[in-house]
Every structure is written in C-alpha cells, then in structure tokens.
Amino acid sequence: MPRTPFGTIVSRALKLRCPRCGAGPLFRGMFRMYDRCSSCGLKYERAPGYFLGSAYINYGVTAVLLTVAYVVLHFGFELTNRQLMAPLMTLVVVFPLAFFRWARSWWLAMDCYIDREGFESDQPEET
Numbered sequence: 001m002p003r004t005p006f007g008t009i010v011s012r013a014l015k016l017r018c019p020r021c022g023a024g025p026l027f028r029g030m031f032r033m034y035d036r037c038s039s040c041g042l043k044y045e046r047a048p049g050y051f052l053g054s055a056y057i058n059y060g061v062t063a064v065l066l067t068v069a070y071v072v073l074h075f076g077f078e079l080t081n082r083q084l085m086a087p088l089m090t091l092v093v094v095f096p097l098a099f100f101r102w103a104r105s106w107w108l109a110m111d112c113y114i115d116r117e118g119f120e121s122d123q124p125e126e127t
C-alpha cells in the first residue's frame, strides 16, 4: 500500500478526522473521543496513556504563542507587564483547552505517518 502523503495526513489532522482513512471523526464532543474510526475501524488510543504526548504538543504551541504575544505586545506596542498580566494569563488557560482536540489529532496523525505498518495492520477484533 502506498504511503499516505504528508499533506493528506496534515489535512486530516486539521479536520479532526481519522488519519488512516480521513472519513471517521475523532471526537464526539469537545473532549470525548471515539474509541475507533467509524469508517475503517482504526483504534485511536493506541496504548494506555497514548495521548500523553499530545500534551507536549499543546504545551509547546501554547509556550510559543505566549512568547510571541508577549514580545509583540511588550516591545512592539509597549504595553507594561501589569497591563499584559490578565490577558496573557487568560490566553494560557483558554488556548490549551481550545487547542486540545487539534493537539491530539496532530499527535495521532504524526504517529500514523511515522508508524505506517502499525496503523495499516490495526483492524477491529471480530465479534
């Protein structure tokens, strides 16, 4: 089976869709995921604690966003630290919650891209 192009994997991640087939949704609510893809049967949580890695993505993106926001607002717009405290504190609380789904989707998509054989061989158990 040919490797799924990187652009396709990224597109599926941005749309919060199954990285293997692109059809099944990952989430059924703001924070709740489906166990498996409704289309191809891919198990989303590959192992216990699998999505811990997505917390690092979320943390990293939030840290970069905070740093850029601080530098631009403090040095570009000359806002004081006191003026920036409340808005940036709000940013570091709200942004990770809003970004939660994309961090998990990105983590799953990157794993699917790197571990192609593991994702191709995953099939739902026969019942």
Ligand SMILES: [Zn+2]
Residues within 6 Å of the ligand: 018, 019, 020, 021, 022, 023, 024, 037, 038, 039, 040, 041, 042
């Ligand atoms: Zn699928």
